[in-house]
Amino acid sequence: MSALLQVDKLAKRFGGIVATDDLVFEVAEGELHAIIGPNGAGKTTLIAQLSGQLPADSGSIRFAGADVTRLPAWRRSHLGLARSFQITSLFLDLTVLDNVALAVQAHAGHSFHFWRDARAEAGLRRNARAALDEVGLSNRADARASLLSHGEHRLLELAMALAGKPRLLLLDEPMAGLGPDESARMVEMLGRLKRRYTILLVEHDMEAVFALADRITVLVYGRVIASGAPDVIRADAQVREAYLGEDEHV
């Protein structure tokens, strides 16, 4: 398998704090690659750098053979990089279907169409419904996004990321704030998406990570301290040490 995403010596500092410290890792085509690490390890900063919200101080990001280090977020999205947000980031005043239809529209040519009713465009609506189907949220299609429960928001986040038919899904803690039942459902859903999409998963829920991941990279203070198959990571002494005193996440 070739690498779909190659991160080389990526660095980001906020004042004196090093959030990403010469990070090197790869995501292979087709794998589910998880990134774990204690709070403050720089996981969300990494996602923001990969998707283009935060510029990197130095280093490079190659995606599907192209250097995307300096590309703005929207261009990366067009190359097939889709992210979900840890803190739900939706269009709360639009309906659920409108939210996903916008994500479809972003990848259906330019939007300098000033006259035709976008909500009457069959192509946009059909693809949006398909994405909602995929996450099991079709029954809420016409509800305003603000009226959804937290669990439903997490699913909508995922549907919007899927709507653009991405080559790589960057999922930032999809399990954040979910109850045990909802978490279990989300794990099951990610299990189904696995293989159909290449996924980079950042997650605190260790049980979920070890159940899903093909490969795990452990981040501490912006550095990779270990990377390998789940069994290898589980046995790694350095990893155990990094998590000492953080047992609530183990």
Place this chain on the structure above:
Amino acid sequence: MTLSIRNLATVALFAALLLLPLYVQATGDRFLLTLFTRIVILALAAVSLNLILGFGGMMSFGHAAYLGIGGYAVGMLAHEGIVSGLIQWPVALAASALFALVIGALSLRTRGVYFIMITLAFAQMAYYVIAGIARYGGDDGLTIYKRSQFGALNLSNKVVFYYVCLALLMATVYLVWRLVNSRFGMVIRGARSNETRMRAIGFPTYRYKLVCFVIAGTLGGLAGALLANHNEFISPATMYWTRSGDLIVMVVLGGMGSAAGPVFGAVALLVLEEVLSGITEYWQIILGPLLLLIVLFARGGIDGLLAAARWPQRKKAPA
């Protein structure tokens, strides 16, 4: 399907505006026609402002600049002996579009309070530049001796001019309504709601917002060309920052949620102003608290109240 109260009110409002000249004819109240011509023109400006302010979330505090630029395009050309509307009006629209393009390109790089301040600053700059041009009257303004000429269409006839303004207002409301429901409009609304997410899902939001800003400015310039014709006079006061504030009040009062909302706001504000100033010299003391109440208790403005209103339900038979 029953007609919603909101739609009925909108239809009623435009029907009343359409029938107004007949009422004026019957009563001979010429002043009413003058007042409502002004209301219709400023409503057009408010509708155009609402496109960026209400739907796009771009809090521009310089929209009166387009009234001035559109107006001065007409006034300056008339002053130079060019009275054809077919030249004056396109120049008014083009000048407004260009101004919007330049200040939009710069100010849309900022957010929040900075955006408000920078649009205000640009509008004030335009104000001082125009006030400084002695050839066109400077501070004193410029009298327009001849309204824009459109062949057989005689804009000097007050009824004809009123209907031209009203037709353009209705066309603008329709245009804005189509626009905000199109793909383009969905991008604009998405950018207001959550711009970070819009970029993350693949929209280069800046260029869409800029185009929206230019469309709104161009329509504002159209209102300016109408206003100059209406007053047969244009002065820098037309584009003073307090006028931008008036337009914002119309939008907020009328409601930002629909294309026609600001029309309600313009009618309500200007009629109130007229009525209250007839009662007391200090009419702003009454108008101020009234606006405060609307902002505090009716967040969607008049349009919001209408949208929430329901027909009285017939009693259901007990189960």
